[in-house]
Amino acid sequence: MGRLVVVGGGIAGLAAAWAARAAARRVPGGLDILVLERGEDVGGKARTISRDGWLVEAGPTGFLSGGAEMDRLVAASGLAAEILPANAAAARRFIYHGGRMRRVAANPLGLVRSGLLSSQGMLRLLAEVVIPRRRDSSDESIWDFAARRLGAEAADRLVAPMTLGVFAGDAHRLSLVASFPTMATLERDHGSLIRGLLARRGRMQSGTLTTFVGGIQELPRALAARGGFRVSCHAEVNRIARVRLGWEISVGGDGTTITADAIILAADSAAAASLLREHSGPLAADLAAIHCPPVGVVALGYGPEGRKRIPTGFGVLIARGEGFRMLGNLWDSHLYPGRCPDGHVLIRAMYGGGVDPQAGTLTPGELATLARAEVARLYGIEAAPCFEQVVQWPRAIPQYELGHSARVTRIDEMTAALPGMFITGSALHGVAFPAAAAHGVQTGERVVEWLSARPADWHW
Ligand SMILES: Cc1cc2nc3c(=O)[nH]c(=O)nc-3n(C[C@H](O)[C@H](O)[C@H](O)COP(=O)(O)OP(=O)(O)OC[C@H]3O[C@@H](n4cnc5c(N)ncnc54)[C@H](O)[C@@H]3O)c2cc1C
Structure with a gap:
């Protein structure tokens, strides 16, 4: 019987193990998965x-919703009845700019009314339809792309805060094509984001923000319990060596x-x-170069x-330069029921990311004190919080x-050279x-393909 070891029991590793198990009958002699x-x-x-x-989410x-692989994983884990879509309130999103919280409206007039964009800024944004397509194929930052197509004001006030919300990232440093590939495709295929969005109206899959009644960790736990593979916790892998028949x-x-x-x-x-x-210095160097700041x-x-x-x-997302260190707040108990006792409210304040990696040096106590003070100032809350939980992701x-x-292409090629x-x-x-x-699912399926195509007498 063959053996597959998956290192890491996050969603990617568990999804990979589950997909390999689902396809494992194709492996001659069967497959043990750990x-x-x-x-x-x-x-x-x-x-x-x-x-x-x-009920607090430390991460996501x-x-x-809407991804085929997620649908398969949810069905396989027996969690279909536990699915919890976010309340309609999730559509109301805010950016703090110019000393005020401003609603991010989906229409041009709403954006001007909210004060997020000036009327000149809005006109520049609408001129996007006539800005020619970029011919140069070199990598471009999110900010440069947004400024080129939508104008610097929209890049600063709309796109940079959105980049904080999605990546806790710096729009000046992140690659547009790697981070927001759909935006790059819209420009390439339609010559304009606005024209592309109009042409694809009704066909763009946006999905609904979704979790489970007991929180997002329900999915990994259910996969580990019912996925048909073995899981060992407290098991840190500290070396991988080549042996004649594998690893x-x-x-x-x-x-x-x-x-x-x-x-x-x-x-x-x-x-x-x-x-x-020890197996490929260049591969390790490319992996190590992927910046992953603390939050x-x-x-x-x-x-x-x-x-x-x-x-x-x-x-709310907070534009830089507004006198707050926090990147923004999520109003969790407005999104989902069952997050706090009746009559209360649960929010999360986020710090750090690509724009402020130094926040990773704060102690949990310093972070909590900072968050309490900034939240009190932002909303004018005088009472002290009655619940507090700090999570730090290094x-x-x-x-x-x-x-x-380009780095990912190299990583994929160099990994393929290690059977x-x-x-x-x-x-x-x-x-x-x-x-x-x-x-994870696609990788689990690829492993089974590789194992089933491998000659019976394969060795290094
Ligand atoms: C604060 C925060 C908020 C987020 N919000 C959202 C959101 O709202 N929506 C969304 O879609 N995504 C969100 N994300 C992103 C999402 O959490 C990740 O995409 C996803 O969880 C990553 O899964 P993964 O399996 O790739 O990695 P991980 O979840 O990091 O799993 C990797 C696992 O490998 C283990 N491991 C590491 N080294 C070893 C070793 N040597 N031996 C054994 N095990 C090892 C780790 O302990 C870990 O369990 C958020 C992330 C963060 C941090």
């Missing part, structure tokens, strides 16, 4: 904390080793780099006074900086939860 996770539980960034009647708020994996510090015909590295890119350094998440719960002061909606969201697509080695996870092909899940 997921090794260094933490005490599966889920990785998808971690839900439930305490004293409060939810995922956009040998060292786990923990006590000399335990496991042999495998194939490995899927679904740990983050820094862990993958250190495990692969601090401070969940705060308030009673009726806070509830009155926090607007209904998804949350490596949070990978930044697809300029050159990312039986596969890499998945959010550092490469999409930072969102459903993208990590989808790439």
Whole structure:
């Protein structure tokens, strides 16, 4: 029987294990699948904390529904009845700019009325339809793309805060084509974003923000429990060596080793780099170069006074230069029921990311004090929070900086030169939860293809 070891029990690793299990009948002699996770539980960034009647997401708020792979994973994990789409309030999104919270309206008049864009800024944005398509195929930053097509004002006031919301990232450093590929495609195919959006109206899949009744970690936990593969937690992989018939994996510090015909590295890119350094220096160097700055998440719960002061909606992103260190707030209890005791409100303040990696040096206590003060100032809340939870991710969201697509092509090529080695996870092909899940599924299927095509007498 063949053996597949998956390193990392986040959504990408579990999705890969599940997909490999689903296809495993094609492997001659069958396939044993083992997921090794260094933490005490599966889920990785998808971690839900439930305490004293409060339900806090340490990482993803939810995922956009509609992806084929996510649908398959949800069905396979038996969670269809637990699906929880966000309330309609999720459509109300705000940007803090010029000392005020402003609604991001979906129409030009609303954007001008909210004061987010000046009338000149709006006219420049609408002139996008006549801006010629870019001929140069070199990588372009999100900010440069937005300024070229929509004008500098929209780039600063609309697109840069949105980049904070999606990537906790710096629009000047992130690559447009790697981070927002649909935008690049709209320009390429239609010559204009506005014309492209109009032409594709009704056909653009946007999805609904969705989670599960018990929080997002329900999915990784259900996959681990019902996926038909073995999972071992507290199992940190610290070395991978080549042996004649495949690979040998060292786990923990006590000399335990496991042999495998194939490995899927679904740990983050820094862990993958250190495990692969002895097999390919250039591959390790490319993996290690993917910047993944820290993010601090401070969940705060308030009673009726806070509830009155926090607007209904998804949350607010804070433009840089407005005197706040936080990147924005998510208003969790407006999004989903069951997040806090009745009459209360739960919000999360986000810090760090590509625009402020120094926030990673704050202690949990310093972060909580900062968040309490900034939230009180932003909303005018005088009462102290009655609930608090700090989560710090030393490596949070990978930044697809300029050159990312070329780097990923090199990584994929160099990994293919190591027979039986596969890499998945959010550092490469999409930072969102459903993208990590989808790439995990595709990788699990590719491993089975490779194992079933391998000659019976294969060795290094
Ligand atoms: C604060 C925050 C908010 C987010 N919000 C959203 C959102 O609202 N919507 C959305 O779609 N996405 C969101 N994301 C992104 C989403 O969380 C990720 O895309 C996804 O969870 C990544 O999954 P993964 O399996 O690739 O990596 P991870 O979840 O990081 O899993 C990797 C796993 O590998 C394990 N590991 C590492 N090294 C080793 C080793 N040597 N041995 C064994 N195990 C190892 C780790 O412990 C971890 O469990 C957010 C992320 C963060 C940090």
